Amino acid sequence: MKTVAERAGGVRWGRLWLRGALFGACCLVWTGAQAQSLGREIEQKVRAATFEVVIPKPAEDPVVYEKPLPLDLLPYQFRNDKYYSIGTAFALGAHRYVTAAHVLGSGIGSQLGAPAVRDGSGHVYAIKEILKVSSDEDFAVFSLVGDPAVEPLEQGPHPAINDTVYAVGNALGEGVVIRDGLYTSDTPEERDGRWKWLRFSAAASPGNSGGPLLDKDGKVVGIVRAKSANENLNYAVSIDQVTNAKDNVARLDTVVHYHLDIFDTKQTETLKQEIPLPKSLAEFSEAYLKIWNAFDDQALVSCLKSNVN
Numbered sequence: 466m467k468t469v470a471e472r473a474g475g476v477r478w479g480r481l482w483l484r485g486a487l488f489g490a491c492c493l494v495w496t497g498a499q500a501q502s503l504g505r506e507i508e509q510k511v512r513a514a515t516f517e518v519v520i521p522k523p524a525e526d527p528v529v530y531e532k533p534l535p536l537d538l539l540p541y542q543f544r545n546d547k548y549y550s551i552g553t554a555f556a557l558g559a560h561r562y563v564t565a566a567h568v569l570g571s572g573i574g575s576q577l578g579a580p581a582v583r584d585g586s587g588h589v590y591a592i593k594e595i596l597k598v599s600s601d602e603d604f605a606v607f608s609l610v611g612d613p614a615v616e617p618l619e620q621g622p623h624p625a626i627n628d629t630v631y632a633v634g635n636a637l638g639e640g641v642v643i644r645d646g647l648y649t650s651d652t653p654e655e656r657d658g659r660w661k662w663l664r665f666s667a668a669a670s671p672g673n674s675g676g677p678l679l680d681k682d683g684k685v686v687g688i689v690r691a692k693s694a695n696e697n698l699n700y701a702v703s704i705d706q707v708t709n710a711k712d713n714v715a716r717l718d719t720v721v722h723y724h725l726d727i728f729d730t731k732q733t734e735t736l737k738q739e740i741p742l743p744k745s746l747a748e749f750s751e752a753y754l755k756i757w758n759a760f761d762d763q764a765l766v767s768c769l770k771s772n773v774n
Contacts, residue, residue, distance in 0.1 A: 501629055501645045501681075502645075503631060503643065503679070503681075503683050504683075507682070507683035508643060508683075510616060510618075510683065511618065511633055511643065511677075511679065511683055512585060512641055512643075513584075513585070513615045513616070514555050514556040514615045514616060514617060514618050515553060515554075515555045515556075515633055515634070515641050515676060515677065516553065516554045516555065516556075516562070516582040516583060516584055516590075516613075517550050517552075517553065517554075517582065517583045517635045517638075517640075517641070517672075518550070518551050518552040518553060518554050518564055518568050518569075518580055518581070518582055518583075518635070518675060519548035519549060519550050519551065519580065519581055519582070519583050519589065520548060520549045520551055520571065520572060520575065520577045520578055520579070520580050520581075521547065521548055521549075521577060521578040521581075522546070522547055522548060522549060522577070523577065542638070542639060543638065548583065548589070549577065549638075550583075550635055550638030550639075550672060551568060551571055551580070551638075551672070552564060552565060552568030552571070552634075552635065552672060552673075552674045552675040552676075553568070553633070553634035553635045553641070553672065553673060553674065553675040553676035553689070554568075554582050554675050554676075555618055555633070555675075555676065555677045555685070556613070556615050556616075556617040556618060557606075557617050557618055557620070557677075557685060557704075557707075558617050559617065560608050560609075560612055561596065561606055561607075561608065561617070562582065562606070562607055562608065562609060563604060563605070563606050563607075563675070563677075563688060563707060564604075564605055564607075564674075564675030564688075565603050565604060565605070565674045565675035565688060565689070565690050566598055566599060566600050566602075566603045566604055566605045567603060567674065567690075568580070568605075568674050568675040569592075569595075569598070569605040569607070569675075570600075570605075570753075572746070572750070573750045573753055573754065574750075574754060579591070579592065579746055579747070580592065580746075582609065584613055584615075585640075585641065588613075590609040590610060590611060590612075590613060591609065591610040592607050592608075592609060592610070592746045593607070593608040593609055593610045593745070593746075594607060594608045594742075594743040594744065594745055594746075595607050595715065595742055595743060595744050595745075595746060595749040596608060596712065596713070596742055596743050597707075597710060597711070597712055597713070597714065597715070597742065598714075598715035598716065598740075598742070598749075599706075599710055599715075599716045599718075600715075600716065600717045600718060600719055601654075601656075601716075601718040601719060602660070602702050602706055602707075602710070603688075603690045603691075603702055604688055604690075604702055604706070604707045604710075606707065607746075608743075618677060618679075618683070618684065618685045619683075619684045619685065620684060620685050620686075620704050620705075620708060621679070621680045621682060621684025621685060621686050621704075622680075622684075622686070623686065623703065623705065624648040624663070624680055624686050625648070626648060626649065626650065627647050627648065627649075628647070628648045628680065628681065629645055629646075629647060629648075629680075629681045630645070630646060630647065630648045630665050630667055630678055630679060630680060630681075630686065631643050631644065631645050631646075631667060631678070631679040631680075631683075632644050632646065632665065632667035632668065632669045632673060632676065632678055632689055632699065633676045633677050633678075633679060633689075634669065634670075634672060634673030634674070634675070634676025634677075634689055635672040635673065635676065636669070636670035636671075636672050636673055637670045637671055637672050638671075638672045639672075641676075643679075644667050644668040644669070645667055646665055646666035646667025646668065647665065647666045647667075648663065648664075648665050648686075649664045649665060649666055649698060650664045651663065651664070652664050652700070656720060660703070660706060661703070662690075662700045662701065662702065662703075663678065663686065663687045663700070663701040663702070663703055664693070664698045664699070664700060664701075665678060665687075665698065665699055665701065666697065666698055666699075667699070669689055669692070669699045673689045674689060674690055674691075675688060675689065675690075676688070676689045677689070678701040685704045686701075686703070686704055687701030687702055687703050687704055688701055688702050688704065688707065689701050690702055712742075713741065713742045713743060714739050714740070714741060714742055715739065715740040715741075715742055715749065715753075716739050717736055717737065717738050717739070717740070717753075717756065718735075718736070718737050719735070719736045719737075720733060720734075720735050720736075721733070721734050721735075721736065721764070723764055723768055725768060725772075728768070728772040730771070730772060732764070732767065732768050732771060734760070734763075734764045734767065736756070736757075736760050738756055740752045740753065740756070
């Protein structure tokens with residue numbers, strides 16, 4: 466029988482890198498108006514301030530196989546890279562970098578190692594401290610060991626409907642690309658309409674999660690986080706929510722649906738707790754797992770009591 470933690474519906478963002486990265490990854494291709502350019506100078510600045518989020522591959526595969534795997538079927542870059550490329554991050558302010566919370570959380574509990582960021586030249590920077598997190602708004606702010614010498618991106622005003630926007634990110638783990646589209650609407654957050662997501666038609670692919678959404682002047686208006694289930698539109702969290710959020714705290718606010726095979730019913734539990742920051746990535750991971758393990762234990766007891774006479 467699987468544990469309650471293994472049954473927790475897709476919203477828990479502290480899982481293995483692949484599930485965490487794919488949860489909020491976008492996988493649509495937009496075919497719209499003729500492509501527009503930010504201009505060479507702005508594009509150079511944007512590329513310099515945008516990073517891959519990576520996790521190290523094991524030095525040696527601990528699994529022994531009966532016969533050699535057909536690794537030649539995998540793309541060359543994936544086979545030969547020493548890291549798994551799982552998302553995108555960018556510089557926003559002095560000693561501050563931003564990504565999606567589910568991208569950062571992909572290293573929590575992973576056997577592969579801690580997430581880090583990699584610049585366009587291949588230099589990898591370790592995460593120094595976690596500064597601000599919101600699991601439900603899906604953003605995380607952190608610092609790095611040995612800051613890259615880059616100019617942070619500027620924050621722009623909220624876009625108007627049908628304004629041109631640019632989704633920037635590590636599309637498909639093959640490097641940072643910039644793709645244009647339109648800002649289409651504000652969409653209420655699914656659970657209680659507590660805020661509005663930005664919706665846009667610029668193409669985004671797996672690996673774009675955590676990348677900046679830019680206006681026509683190359684200023685950040687949002688953080689790319691997910692795709693629409695039924696339309697060729699993608700979602701971003703407004704950058705205003707990130708900068709206006711309370712500093713020095715990680716806010717965990719997640720609704721989880723539990724189900725065990727021996728019961729017909731499903732149960733909904735809500736985790737709502739805060740972790741004081743700043744903390745190192747290791748300290749944050751330890752605190753986060755402690756909270757989730759206790760929550761899982763409580764949810765299991767509650768599920769059993771609800772289904773057993």
